[in-house]
Each structure stands twice: as structure tokens, then as C-alpha cells.
Amino acid sequence: MGWESELATIAPDLLEELGEKREPEKGLPALEGAGSVTMRFAPNPNGPPTLGSARGIIVNSEYARQYHGRFILRFDDTDPKTKPPLLDAYTWYLEDCRWLGAEPDEVILASDRIQIYYDHALELIEKGGGYVCFCSQREFKEYKDRGKPCPHRRDWVAFRVLDTPHPRPEIGDRYRVWPLLDFESAVEDHLLGITHIIRGKDLIDSEHRQQYIYRYFNWEYPLTLHWGRVKIHEFGKMSTSEIGAAIKTGRYTGWDDPRLPTIRSLRRRGIQSQALRKLFTELGVNETDIGLSMENIYGENRKMIDENARRYFFTPEPVRVIIKDAPPTMAKPLLHPPDPRRGHRKIPVKNEVLISREDAKKLKNNELIRLKDLYNIKITKINKTIEAEYEKGEINIIREKNGRIIHWAPPDGIKVEVLTPKGKESGIGEHEIVESIEQVVQFERYGFVRIDSIKNGIITAYLAHK
RNA sequence: GCUCCGAUAGUGUAGCUCGGCCAAUCAUGCAGGGCUCUCAAUCCUGCGACGGGGGUUCAAAUCCCCCUCGGAGCACCA
Numbered sequence: 001m002g003w004e005s006e007l008a009t010i011a012p013d014l015l016e017e018l019g020e021k022r023e024p025e026k027g028l029p030a031l032e033g034a035g036s037v038t039m040r041f042a043p044n045p046n047g048p049p050t051l052g053s054a055r056g057i058i059v060n061s062e063y064a065r066q067y068h069g070r071f072i073l074r075f076d077d078t079d080p081k082t083k084p085p086l087l088d089a090y091t092w093y094l095e096d097c098r099w100l101g102a103e104p105d106e107v108i109l110a111s112d113r114i115q116i117y118y119d120h121a122l123e124l125i126e127k128g129g130g131y132v133c134f135c136s137q138r139e140f141k142e143y144k145d146r147g148k149p150c151p152h153r154r155d156w157v158a159f160r161v162l163d164t165p166h167p168r169p170e171i172g173d174r175y176r177v178w179p180l181l182d183f184e185s186a187v188e189d190h191l192l193g194i195t196h197i198i199r200g201k202d203l204i205d206s207e208h209r210q211q212y213i214y215r216y217f218n219w220e221y222p223l224t225l226h227w228g229r230v231k232i233h234e235f236g237k238m239s240t241s242e243i244g245a246a247i248k249t250g251r252y253t254g255w256d257d258p259r260l261p262t263i264r265s266l267r268r269r270g271i272q273s274q275a276l277r278k279l280f281t282e283l284g285v286n287e288t289d290i291g292l293s294m295e296n297i298y299g300e301n302r303k304m305i306d307e308n309a310r311r312y313f314f315t316p317e318p319v320r321v322i323i324k325d326a327p328p329t330m331a332k333p334l335l336h337p338p339d340p341r342r343g344h345r346k347i348p349v350k351n352e353v354l355i356s357r358e359d360a361k362k363l364k365n366n367e368l369i370r371l372k373d374l375y376n377i378k379i380t381k382i383n384k385t386i387e388a389e390y391e392k393g394e395i396n397i398i399r400e401k402n403g404r405i406i407h408w409a410p411p412d413g414i415k416v417e418v419l420t421p422k423g424k425e426s427g428i429g430e431h432e433i434v435e436s437i438e439q440v441v442q443f444e445r446y447g448f449v450r451i452d453s454i455k456n457g458i459i460t461a462y463l464a465h466k
Numbered sequence: 467g468c469u470c471c472g473a474u475a476g477u478g479u480a481g482c483u484c485g486g487c488c489a490a491u492c493a494u495g496c497a498g499g500g501c502u503c504u505c506a507a508u509c510c511u512g513c514g515a516c517g518g519g520g521g522u523u524c525a526a527a528u529c530c531c532c533c534u535c536g537g538a539g540c541a542c543c544a
């Protein structure tokens with residue numbers, strides 16, 4: 001304890017310096033070799049972007065932005081057979097990039113550039129760096145099954161013949177010879193002037209193969225960084241093709257089903273793109289595999305949406321409460337308690353309200369309850385329908401007796417269906433919810449939801465989180 | 467099996483390059499409390515980690531070795 005005070009007297013400026021160095025750095029770590037920076041994100045569009053893609057989109061684009069460089073979105077859609085691209089997914093990637101604040105400076109479709117790969121393949125063959133193998137598939141498989149190398153093919157494969165037409169109508173069956181990722185990516189990264197590549201560590205081996213091409217052409221390979229797998233606790237392992245199949249069987253309602261880790265789903269639920277950006281830039285680039293909980297995202301998101309989210313009452317699985325001798329009145333709860341200037345909602349009440357089944361279950365006879373922003377009641381009978389008596393007096397009576405405050409909805413309120421990662425919940429909400437279509441609001445004592453739409457007098461909402 | 471990586475609180479992260487500012491950062495989480503007509507937000511307080519074992523050194527989260535655990539690759543997928 002002595003050295004600090006001593007240092008303060010003999011060299012106060014030195015002490016200040018100590019304090020400065022302890023400041024933790026925020027955001028992404030500096031990029032090595034960063035002069036001019038061009039980065040890309042190169043997905044196969046066989047499904048919409050997921051949380052995992054978001055990491056690639058956000059970190060690559062964020063680095064490009066930080067160094068005033070360029071960010072390229074490149075679709076590696078060169079396998080119409082095993083990983084056939086989904087036509088909608090091209091658009092989805094663009095939409096989601098935009099939503100994530102990562103508008104690409106350039107968009108490339110590998111399937112548009114097959115001729116370029118042919119040209120380079122020819123050149124490579126002429127340089128003696130490649131050759132054509134004429135073994136039939138059966139012969140090759142034979143060698144493979146016996147664990148022997150094909151006499152012609154001890155090397156990695158750059159192109160193969162596929163007779164499956166490409167899903168893009170403008171490509172269709174124009175090509176039979178398709179490049180594999182190693183070749184396509186190598187050539188493209190060079191042509192696009194990519195300076196830094198950040199991608200999954202599952203592609204480390206691919207890098208060795210790609211460098212082979214770079215040596216033949218005398219190109220300079222970009223600097224590479226790899227990250228481990230991100231596993232989200234709440235979502236098991238789900239491959240894009242598995243999800244696609246499950247959607248076809250009707251197990252999921254679509255790619256934006258709230259049970260799925262797609263960006264479209266999170267967006268529909270009211271997760272803010274800034275929450276994802278913050279999360280992934282703070283994760284940085286690390287080869288360790290990480291397990292994340294959605295709580296990390298929810299925590300960030302809650303702070304961002306709370307200051308705007310209007311408050312409403314919603315009672316899932318409603319139970320009727322008939323209040324004897326209640327004078328008709330108008331409840332006026334605040335739209336946003338932290339900021340009363342935003343005004344009130346208005347809910348007319350006669351002598352009956354709905355409360356959630358969960359609250360109803362906890363009621364006891366003779367219990368004094370506060371209906372939030374309405375009045376106090378005393379429970380007199382607990383049945384399928386609950387009976388109560390109107391109690392005069394203000395909230396302080398409840399406070400003094402340590403009573404509970406519960407929310408409620410008018411019996412003639414609007415039907416609401418909330419889609420959650422765990423399933424659907426139905427109930428009744430107050431009418432003014434219709435004024436917040438497409439907005440993120442808070443159902444008091446329930447959670448934050450995004451009001452998605454209204455159809456046939458029924459509101460559909462997606463749960464973001466508690 | 468072979469090759470290559472990695473391991474800091476419940477979770478994620480900073481620190482490791484170049485050993486002493488580390489009695490280890492920040493965020494989230496959890497617990498308790500204040501405020502509040504929400505179980506939200508907000509404010510305060512607290513909890514919680516260097517995988518194990520050796521070595522080098524005056525000094526090790528940091529350097530070296532071994533072990534354990536975890537991961538990735540070993541495709542005519544991306």
C-alpha cells in the first residue's frame with residue numbers, strides 16, 4: 001500500500017501513466033498488416049444467414065470500415081448438386097447484411113464467373129500445375145474404397161463434372177464443369193484484391209491447397225485469421241440443410257420461425273442489429289470454440305429497446321374476474337413509466353377484467369390485490385371465474401399490507417398470439433396494442449415482444465425475451 | 467489413428483508477443499439492497515477464474531517440458 005502514495009509524492013506523472021495503461025481496449029483488436037484493407041464474406045446461399053453468418057458479416061465489414069477499406073459479399077455458389085443454392089437466399093443475404101449495418105461495397109456471384117475460372121485453369125495446366133484425370137467415377141471410387149490413391153490423382157481436385165443444372169435460371173445447364181471451393185476462392189480472393197481473410201478454422205486446410213495456386217501464379221496470399229465454432233446453448237446443432245428439410249415437413253413455419261437461429265427470425269422477434277454487432281465485435285477473433293447463451297444477446301438487446309418500448313397489458317390464458325360494486329371507470333396506465341411525458345393509454349373498465357392464468361392460480365381467498373393502474377380488489381371466490389369485491393383506497397394500502405400488484409386486460413380486449421422459441425401462447429391484450437404494429441413493446445410482467453401484424457382482429461406478436 | 471490448434475469466474479472477454487504495473491480487466495449472469503403502481507429499466511453492494519504437474523527465474527496467467535480435457539481437418543461440400 002505504501003508504494004503508491006510514495007510514488008505520488010516523488011513522481012505523480014508516473015502514477016498517472018500506470019492508470020492509463022490499465023484501461024481495457026474496446027472493440028476489435030488491431031489488424032495486422034493493415035494498410036489498405038479489402039475483406040469479404042463468402043457464403044454459400046443455400047439458406048438464409050444465421051447467427052454464425054452474422055459473425056462473419058459483422059467482423060469482416062467492421063474491420064473494413066475501421067480501416068476505410070472495402071467489404072465484398074461473394075456468393076460461393078458453385079455446387080448445384082450437394083449444396084444447391086436457394087434462389088431467395090441471395091436476396092436474404094443482402095437484406096440481412098443491410099440490416100446488420102454491413103452494406104457490401106460489391107456483390108459477386110461465383111456462378112457468374114465460371115469462365116474466369118476456366119481461363120485460370122487453362123493457364124495453370126499450361127504451366128504444368130494441373131491436369132485432367134479421365135478415370136470414371138466408378139474407377140475412382142474403387143481406388144478410394146481400397147484406400148489407394150488414384151494413380152493420376154494424388155492431388156486435390158480443382159474441378160469436377162456435374163450434370164445437375166444450377167438453380168439460377170440464367171445459369172441453368174450452361175456449365176458441366178464446376179470449380180470446387182479451393183480453386184474458386186483462391187482465384188477470386190486474388191482478383192478481388194482481398195487483403196485479409198477471416199473465416200472458420202475448418203478452412204485452414206483449404207488454405208494450404210489455395211496457396212498452391214498462388215505459388216504457380218506468383219500471387220501474394222492474403223493474411224488470414226481463423227475463428228472457432230460458435231455454439232449457442234439454446235439452439236442445438238442445426239445445419240442449414242437440416243433446417244430446410246424440417247421446414248418442408250412443416251416442423252418449422254419458415255426460415256423466420258422464432259425457434260431458429262436465423263437473422264430473419266431474430267429480426268422478427270425484435271432483436272436489434274446493434275445488439276448483435278456489440279456481441280460479435282466484443283467476441284473478437286479467437287480460435288477457441290465458444291459456447292454462448294442467448295442471454296448475452298438478450299441482455300444487450302433489453303437495454304437498447306427498453307427506452308423506446310411502449311408498455312401494454314397482455315394476459316396469457318386469461319381468467320375472468322368479476323368485481324362486485326365496481327364503479328365504471330377509465331384506467332390510464334403510462335405508455336412508458338420512465339418517461340411520463342409520453343402520455344397514457346386508456347382502457348375503459350366496467351366491472352370485469354381478465355387476469356393471466358398464472359396470476360389466478362396464486363390467488364387466495366380474501367387476498368387484497370392491486371389491479372395495476374386501476375384499483376384494489378378483495379378476492380371473495382375462486383372458481384373457474386373469480387369473484388372479487390371492489391375495495392376503496394389507494395395503492396398505499398396494498399403497499400402497507402405487502403399485497404401484490406398484477407396486470408389485467410379488458411374482457412373485450414384484442415386477441416393476441418405470441419410466438420415464442422418455446423411455442424405459441426394465446427391471450428387477450430388491451431386495444432391500443434394495434435397502434436404499435438411492427439414495433440417492439442413490452443407486455444408488462446411478461447416480456448418484450450415485437451408486434452408483428454394484425455389479421456382478422458388477431459394480433460400476432462413475437463417474443464424477443466423476458 | 468494421423469496432422470494442426472486451443473484451455474483465464476456460470477458465460478464471453480482483456481492480459482500472454484517482450485516475465486515484475488495482475489492481490490488478474492470489462493460485460494453479462496447470479497445474490498442482497500434502494501427506487502418504482504411491471505417480474506422491466508435504473509442505482510448501490512456483494513459473489514465468482516489463470517485445467518493439472520514439473521522446470522527456468524529474485525519474480526510466471528505470461529517462457530520450457532509432460533499430462534488431462536476440448537476442437538478442427540484428413541470429401542469430386544462450402
